[in-house]
Structures are given as structure tokens and as C-alpha cells.
Amino acid sequence: MSTQADSIKGDSARRDFLRALAGVTGAAVAFSELSAIAAQAQDTDVESTAVAASGASEALTSTDHASALERMRADLERALRKPAEERHWVMVIDLRKCVGCQACTISCVAENHLPPGVVYRPVLEEEIGTYPNVARRFLPRPCMQCDQPPCVPVCPVNATYKTVDGIVTIDYDQCIGCRYCISACPYGARTFDFGDTYNQNAPEAEGLIVGKAKATEYEEATNFEYGEPRKREHDVSPIGNVRKCHFCMHRVKNGMLPACVTTCIGTATFFGDANDPESLVAELIGNPNVMRLKEELGTEPRVYYLT
Amino acid sequence: MIKRVLYILSIVALVIGAAGFYDRITFGHQHANYGSYVVWGLWVAMYLFFVGVAGGCFMLASLDVLFHVKLFKGVGKIALWTALVSLGAGLLSIWVDLGHMERIWKVFLEGNSYSVMWQLVWGYTLFAVVLVASIWLAVKSPASKLLTYLMGAGLFLAIFLSGASGALLGVQVARPFWHSGLFPVQIPIYSLASGVAVLLIIIGLFGDKSNPRRGQLLRVLAISAVVLQAAKLYFVWAEMSQAAYGNLEPNIEPIRQVLFGDYWWAFWILQLGLGSIVPIIVLLQPRWSKTGTIAALMGVFMLLGFAVTRANIVFPALTIPELEALESAFSGPHLQFTYFPSLMEWAVTIGTVGLATLGFLIGKDFLGLMDADTPQEVQA
Numbered sequence: 001m002s003t004q005a006d007s008i009k010g011d012s013a014r015r016d017f018l019r020a021l022a023g024v025t026g027a028a029v030a031f032s033e034l035s036a037i038a039a040q041a042q043d044t045d046v047e048s049t050a051v052a053a054s055g056a057s058e059a060l061t062s063t064d065h066a067s068a069l070e071r072m073r074a075d076l077e078r079a080l081r082k083p084a085e086e087r088h089w090v091m092v093i094d095l096r097k098c099v100g101c102q103a104c105t106i107s108c109v110a111e112n113h114l115p116p117g118v119v120y121r122p123v124l125e126e127e128i129g130t131y132p133n134v135a136r137r138f139l140p141r142p143c144m145q146c147d148q149p150p151c152v153p154v155c156p157v158n159a160t161y162k163t164v165d166g167i168v169t170i171d172y173d174q175c176i177g178c179r180y181c182i183s184a185c186p187y188g189a190r191t192f193d194f195g196d197t198y199n200q201n202a203p204e205a206e207g208l209i210v211g212k213a214k215a216t217e218y219e220e221a222t223n224f225e226y227g228e229p230r231k232r233e234h235d236v237s238p239i240g241n242v243r244k245c246h247f248c249m250h251r252v253k254n255g256m257l258p259a260c261v262t263t264c265i266g267t268a269t270f271f272g273d274a275n276d277p278e279s280l281v282a283e284l285i286g287n288p289n290v291m292r293l294k295e296e297l298g299t300e301p302r303v304y305y306l307t
Numbered sequence: 308m309i310k311r312v313l314y315i316l317s318i319v320a321l322v323i324g325a326a327g328f329y330d331r332i333t334f335g336h337q338h339a340n341y342g343s344y345v346v347w348g349l350w351v352a353m354y355l356f357f358v359g360v361a362g363g364c365f366m367l368a369s370l371d372v373l374f375h376v377k378l379f380k381g382v383g384k385i386a387l388w389t390a391l392v393s394l395g396a397g398l399l400s401i402w403v404d405l406g407h408m409e410r411i412w413k414v415f416l417e418g419n420s421y422s423v424m425w426q427l428v429w430g431y432t433l434f435a436v437v438l439v440a441s442i443w444l445a446v447k448s449p450a451s452k453l454l455t456y457l458m459g460a461g462l463f464l465a466i467f468l469s470g471a472s473g474a475l476l477g478v479q480v481a482r483p484f485w486h487s488g489l490f491p492v493q494i495p496i497y498s499l500a501s502g503v504a505v506l507l508i509i510i511g512l513f514g515d516k517s518n519p520r521r522g523q524l525l526r527v528l529a530i531s532a533v534v535l536q537a538a539k540l541y542f543v544w545a546e547m548s549q550a551a552y553g554n555l556e557p558n559i560e561p562i563r564q565v566l567f568g569d570y571w572w573a574f575w576i577l578q579l580g581l582g583s584i585v586p587i588i589v590l591l592q593p594r595w596s597k598t599g600t601i602a603a604l605m606g607v608f609m610l611l612g613f614a615v616t617r618a619n620i621v622f623p624a625l626t627i628p629e630l631e632a633l634e635s636a637f638s639g640p641h642l643q644f645t646y647f648p649s650l651m652e653w654a655v656t657i658g659t660v661g662l663a664t665l666g667f668l669i670g671k672d673f674l675g676l677m678d679a680d681t682p683q684e685v686q687a
Contacts, residue, residue, distance in 0.1 A: 105637065117343065122636035141630065150481055156425040157413045176413060177406015180424050182346040186481035188629035191343035192406065195335045196640050235335060240406030293630070297480060 065267045071280050072257055072272055079273035080255060087165040088275040089247055091258075092284045093140050094306040097268035100125055100138035104260035104269060111248060111259035113223035113232065116196045120189075120245035121260055140269065142260065143168060143189040143245035144293065144301030151181035151190065160242075166302060167249055169226065172237035181242055186294050187301075195239040197232070224250045247271065274302075309512055310668070317665040324658010330651045331403055340649040342641030344634070345625040349648040350404040352618040353656050355472055356501070357397030357663070358431065359494065359613065363502020364390035365438070365465040372445055373458035378524055382506065384445050385677045388670040389505055390465075391438045396663035398431060403655055423475050430468045437461040446676070469495040476620065483557040484550065484624035493542040497613055500535035503528055504609035511603030513677065522597040529596035532609060536583045539616075561623035568623070569645070573615050582612010622646055 079087050100123055108114070108121045124139040149168050152160055159174035160181055182190040197219050202212050222229045227250045230238065248258035252271075256262075261271045272281035284290075285304045292301045330338055341348030364386045370376040371383030402408055415432075418425045437457050444454040473490030480486050507528050514521040547566075550558040565574050586605040590596045596605075626644045628634055634644050648656075671677045 117639035117641045119637040119639070119642070122633070124630060124632040124636045126632045139630075139632075141633075141636070150479070153419070153421050154424065154478075156419055156422040156428065157410075157417055158419045174410075174413065174417070175407070176410045178404070178424060179346045179406070180422070182343060183625065184479050184481055186629055188344065188633050192336075192346065192641065194337050194339075194342075194641050196337060237407070240335060242406075 065265075068267050068270070068280065069257065069262065072261065072270060073255070075272040075276060075279040075281070076252065076255060076257060078278070079276055080253070082273075082275075085164040086275060087273045088302075089145070089166055089252070090272065090274040090281050090285065090302045090304060091142060091145075091247065091261075092270040092281050092290075092304045092306060094266075094268045094270075094284075095137070095139065096306065097266040098123070098138040098140060098264075099266050099268075100136070101265055103263045103265055104140055107259040107263035108245070111251070112225055113219070113221060114243075115193060115219070115232070116198055118191045118193050118243050120191075120243070139305075140260070141187060141189065141293075142247070142303060144187050144299065144303045145247060147300035147302065148298055150184045150186060150297075150299060154180045154184045156180065163249075167246055168244070169246060169249075170242060170244060172226075172228075172230070172241050175237070175241040177240045177242065179242060186297055186299065190242050190244045193238050193241055193243050195234070226250060227253065310672075313664060313668060317661045317668065320657045320661025321665065323654050324656075324661055327651050327654025327656075327658055328403070331655055336406065338649055338651040339641075340646055340652065342643055342646075344628070344642060344644045345622060345646040347404070347621055347625065348646060349618070349652045349656055350400045352621045353614065353659065354397045354401040354404070355494075355617040355621070356614045357393045357400060357659075358472055359469060359498040359617070360501040360505055360610070361390040361394035361397060361434075361438075362465040362469040362495070362498035363500065364393065364505055365434075365461055365502070366499050367502045367506055368441075369458050369462045369465075372441065372449075373455060373462065378520065378527060381677075382510070382524075384442065385509060385671060386502070386506065387438060387442045387445060388674070388676045389509070389667055390502075391435070391442065392663050392666035392670065393505075394431065394435055394438065395666065396659050398435075399659055399662070400656070423471060423478055427468065427471055427475060430464060430471060434461065434464045434468060437464060442676070465498070466495050469498040476624075481629065482624045482627075483555070484561040484627070485620075487546065487549075489542065489546055490620075493539075493546075496535060496538050496542065497616065500532065500539060501610060501613050503532045503535060504606040504613070507532065507606030507609070508603045509677075511599040511601075511606060513671065514599060516599065521599075525597050525599070525602050526593065529590035529602060529605075532605070533587050533590050536587050536609070540583055543616075557627055560627050564623045564626060565619050570647070574619055578612050578615040578619060581608045582615060583609075586612075 079089075102123050105119065105121050105123055109119070112120065114120065121140055121142045124141055126137045126139070128135045128137055145166060145168050147162075147166065149162065152162060152168065155161075155175075156178060157174055157176055159171045159176070161169060161171075163169050177192070179192055182192060197216075199212055199216050199219060202215075204212060220232045222231050224230075225238075226246065230236075232239070248256075248260075251258060258271050261269045270281050270284055272279040274282050274285060276282055284306065287306060289307050290304050291307055292304055295301075339348065367379070368383045368386035368390065370379040371381065372387070402411060405411065414425060414428045418429075420426070437460055441454060441457045441461055444451050444457065448454065470491040473492070473494035476482070476485040477487060477490035507525070510521060510524055510528065514525070547562050550562055553559075565571075586609050589601060589605050595601045626646065628644055634642070
């Protein structure tokens with residue numbers, strides 16, 4: 001855990017500043033008080049990093065969130081320097097930290113310009129027990145990016161396939177929209193783009209109802225899934241195609257974490273290269289409290305849940 | 308009279324279908340009631356039904372054209388033609404179901420041979436070629452050796468492809484209700500039974516009443532229908548009892564829906580009652596089974612039953628969420644685990660049925676495919 005603490009440069013600088021300030025004043029009392037504060041800050045840093053790494057369910061601070069993100073970004077940079085076939089992208093979701101805010105779902109919709117009826121990362125909510133002994137459980141469900149994906153071999157035109165770094169991808173220009181892959185997915189992780197838009201039934205009245213044009217502009221804005229710019233136009237892919245989560249590869253390839261990771265307010269979602277032993281995700285999936293969905297099917301999902 | 312009614316009904320169905328096709332082409336899949344959860348709907352069920360009829364008709368045609376069974380002499384050409392028309396209707400049903408209809412060529416030129424769907428597309432294309440060539444030779448050169456080879460290959464394809472359409476569902480490990488070795492076995496039986504039902508209609512409605520061979524043929528078809536219906540009921544029992552015995556939710560819930568769900572009547576009244584029990588009772592009676600209109604009506608009931616059977620295979624398995632609480636996790640159009648076909652879907656299907664019926668009538672009346680040797684015109 002000390003290694004993780006050392007890696008957080010910003011916090012170390014703050015501690016140095018406090019120590020220097022104490023030296024300048026020369027006041028013994030003040031020095032001892034500030035030293036105590038600094039020591040406390042150091043302890044907190046070590047502890048909070050440990051929280052991020054171990055997945056403990058203690059209260060989180062903004063420092064924890066920032067430090068986890070910074071570490072994942074550093075992990076990402078290291079991974080991107082490796083050849084693609086040596087990367088093993090995984091996602092880790094700490095179910096004890098997920099508060100069911102659905103920020104990840106919304107950020108995914110915004111990032112990928114998802115139309116109505118298309119969802120990549122819903123958060124499943126379950127109530128367990130009977131009143132008054134009731135608990136709620138939240139389960140974010142991105143695509144599992146299985147290593148043995150049942151959706152891939154069924155595709156009649158090779159439109160869906162695994163990339164060298166393990167992401168199950170859809171070639172929108174190849175997909176014929178037969179939806180065989182949707183029925184083959186054991187996780188319900190694929191949806192079909194029926195061509196719906198949020199504005200399709202919105203009323204129009206010049207001067208009376210405003211905003212439709214602007215909203216339409218937003219809906220038709222270019223999206224960059226799979227690194228290919230696409231505008232939403234009638235009967236043009238991805239309309240008529242099957243769509244799914246791709247771990248925001250268009251962001252990842254540019255050194256950015258997936259949208260759901262950066263927006264998770266509970267620091268419950270982690271992303272990185274499991275082939276890198278120094279990475280945060282490698283540490284997390286080494287925990288004994290790790291599980292994957294429907295492991296008995298042998299699909300080898302790349303999404304791990306901490307329970 | 309009956310012929311005129313069928314022509315009129317076919318044209319009315321085509322007009323309704325035109326509205327459906329217009330909607331489908333203009334608005335894509337927006338007005339369909341299947342979605343991202345119940346991902347396949349009426350058109351996929353009808354595809355399975357129509358290709359089943361095609362396979363069954365070919366199997367029966369082989370009794371005449373390939374094996375030269377005397378009793379079936381003369382029915383080969385019209386059975387082959389019905390198979391072709393039905394295959395066309397099936398392929399049309401599945402084609403309109405695609406998100407990008409214009410990309411169908413990719414299955415042929417950029418396909419994945421490991422996919423059961425790819426195998427079916429290629430298989431049915433080959434089957435269509437065999438059918439066209441067989442009809443041509445059966446008309447132009449019935450004694451041709453090539454016709455024998457073609458019919459042999461076609462018979463293999465008819466059986467194998469019927470099994471493969473069962474495997475289309477059976478290979479899916481994600482759907483416990485489908486993931487059973489029974490499907491590739493039972494679908495060829497359903498196909499053969501569908502073919503028998505079609506011949507009951509053709510011979511019952513259009514066979515010459517003065518021809519003694521017609522009554523004999525109807526009786527044989529009726530007995531075949533009863534035996535095949537018994538086999539069908541056994542398969543339904545085997546499938547349901549096996550799944551229910553384990554008492555696992557993903558297995559038992561689709562069965563519960565079929566038997567007691569919103570569309571219980573489709574199973575009890577259409578599939579079991581009209582589709583199986585009534586034909587069994589009626590066709591067991593020698594006099595009724597030899598009465599053309601009654602035999603034809605039973606054929607229609609059987610076909611209706613087999614169409615509903617396909618629907619009861621396809622839909623219920625898809626109405627079970629892969630993960631609990633998936634349905635309530637996100638809301639939007641086409642994200643429901645319930646399904647009943649939309650008006651647009653019905654219209655397209657009605658149009659497809661109309662097209663198939665019209666195609667059959669044209670073949671019968673104008674292409675001379677029911678002449679010379681058919682029971683109606685053989686002199687006693």
C-alpha cells in the first residue's frame with residue numbers, strides 16, 4: 001500500500017509545503033501542531049489509497065476518487081505503450097460502493113449519443129428480503145467482453161469479433177441487423193438500434209415551441225464509437241444495427257478512461273490492463289471477493305465484480 | 308368457386324401486405340413490436356413455418372418424382388411448386404426482418420461459415436436452385452437421370468435444413484429453453500407433417516372427385532397426418548416435461564407462459580385444439596378423411612397449429628430476462644419482455660401469405676403443374 005501512497009505526487013507536495021511552512025515560522029508549538037496535521041494527512045492518504053485498492057466500504061473522499069483515477073490513467077498510459085496483443089483490458093466494479101446513481105449509464109448515453117431504446121450500461125436494481133429486513137443491491141452491467149463470447153461465432157457475416165486486445169467489437173458497416181447475436185448473449189448486453197430519436201414525436205410550432213431544432217442538432221451530432229465519426233441519419237448505420245458497450249475504446253486509445261469510470265461518483269468502477277501487475281485492476285482482481293456473472297457458462301467475462 | 312374465393316382473398320391479402328411493406332420500408336423497424344429483449348417476432352416464426360412447409364412438400368414430392376410411388380403419381384410437380392413458393396415466402400419473411408436488407412449479399416460473399424445462420428442461408432439458396440431445376444426437369448424431361456440426382460440431393464437438403472432451423476435455436480447456450488437436442492430432431496417431423504397438411508388441402512380442394520385414387524390418397528395422407536400429429540404431441544410432452552422436471556426458473560418460466568400466460572389460448576385452442584386434437588379426431592374417421600373439403604379444412608387447421616407451434620417456440624424463450632431486474636433497469640422503446648405482433652408485422656405477414664397463395668394458384672392454373680398424372684385427371 002505504501003507504493004500506492006508514494007505514487008500520489010500532488011498529496012506529497014502538499015505535505016512538503018506544510019513542513020516547509022512550519023520550518024519558516026520556527027515556532028515550536030506551531031511546528032508540532034502542523035507536523036501532527038501533516039502526519040495525519042499522510043496517514044489519511046495511505047489509508048484512502050488502501051481503500052481504493054482493496055475496495056473497502058468505508059466513506060470515500062474526493063481525494064480517493066482523484067487518486068484512483070490518476071492511478072488508472074497512469075496504468076492506461078503504460079498499457080498503451082505496450083503492443084495491443086499484450087494488453088488485457090478488464091473492468092472491475094465494486095458492488096459495495098455502487099450507490100445506484102446511474103451516472104455511469106447517463107455518461108455512457110451522452111458519450112456514445114445513444115438513442116432511445118439503446119443502452120450499454122444499465123444499472124440493475126434488486127430488492128432483497130421482506131420488510132422490515134430489506135436491502136437493495138445495484139449491479140451495473142456493461143458488456144462482459146467475454147473471452148469466449150457466444151455472440152461472436154453466431155454472426156453470419158463476421159460483423160462482430162474480438163480485437164487483439166480482447167474487446168468484442170461490432171463493424172457497423174458489416175452488420176446486417178439479424179440480431180442473432182442479441183439472442184446469443186447470456187447477459188442481455190446488446191441492443192438493436194431501431195432508429196428512434198428523442199424528438200420523433202415532439203410537437204412543432206414556430207415561435208411557440210422552441211428547442212426542438214437545437215435538441216435535434218444534439219441528437220444528430222457526430223459520435224465517435226470505434227474511432228469512426230458517424231452522424232445519425234435515416235436508415236444509415238448504426239441505425240438498423242446491433243449496438244453494445246465497447247469499453248469506450250475510442251477514448252481509451254486516446255489515453256482517456258471509459259466514460260463510466262470517470263463519472264462514477266462512488267469510485268466503484270475501475271478499468272485497466274490486467275496484464276500489468278502494477279495496475280490497480282490487477283490488484284483488485286487478485287482479491288478473494290471477486291466474482292464474475294454466469295461463470296458456469298464458460299464465457300470468461302472480463303468484467304469482475306467485488307462483493 | 309373455391310378457386311375464385313382464394314384468388315380474391317390473395318389479392319386482398321396482398322393489398323394489406325402492401326401497406327405493411329410500405330411501413331416497413333419507410334419507417335424501418337420502428338413500428339415493430341419486437342425489440343432488443345424479445346428480439347425475434349412474428350416474421351422469424353413465419354420464416355421457420357414457411358421453410359418447414361417447403362421442406363415437407365419436397366419430402367412428399369420425392370415419393371412421386373424420386374421413388375415413383377404409384378399412389379402419389381402426379382402430385383410431385385405441384386408439391387415441388389408449393390415448396391418453392393413456400394420457400395420464397397419464408398425467405399421474404401426473414402429478409403424483411405433484417406436491419407439492413409440491402410446487405411444480404413454479405414452473407415454470400417463475406418460470410419462466417421461457422422454460423423448456423425450462414426449455413427441456413429447458403430443451404431436454402433442451394434435448396435431453391437435444386438427446386439427450380441427439379442421443377443424444370445420434372446416438366447420438360449421427367450425421365451432425366453439428372454432429375455433423380457437432384458431429387459436425392461433435395462431430399463437430403465429438405466431433411467437436413469429442417470433440422471438446421473431447429474439448431475438455429477438449439478445451439479444457443481444463453482437460452483436454456485432452446486438449448487436442447489430435441490429441436491433439430493423434431494423440426495423435420497413438423498416439416499413433414501406440414502407437407503402432409505398442404506397436400507390434404509391441395510388434393511382435398513382441387514382433386515377430381517370422380518377419381519378413385521383421390522380418396523385413397525386422402526386416406527393415406529389422413530393416416531400420415533394422425534401419426535405425425537401423435538409424434539408432435541409426444542415431442543411437446545417430452546420438451547415440456549423434461550424442462551419442468553428440473554424445476555429451474557429459466558426452463559420452467561417459458562413453459563408457464565405458453566400454458567398459462569397472456570396467450571394461453573394460442574397454445575390450448577390453436578396449437579393443441581384446432582392444430583392437433585381436432586384433426587386427429589376428424590381424420591381418423593374414414594368417411595370424413597375422404598371428403599375433400601373436410602380433409603382440406605383439417606389441413607388448414609394443422610398448418611395454423613404448426614405456425615403457432617413455431618411462435619410458441621420462438622417467443623416465450625425470449626421473454627425471460629437474461630439477468631433479473633434487467634427489464635426495469637432502463638426504459639425506452641423496444642425494451643420490453645412482452646410481445647404481441649404489431650399491425651405492421653401482421654400486415655407484412657398477411658401479404659406474404661397472400662403472395663404465397665397467389666403464387667401457388669398461378670402455378671396450378673397457368674404453369675400446368677397439376678396436369679396429366681394428378682389424381683384429378685387420371686381415369687379410373
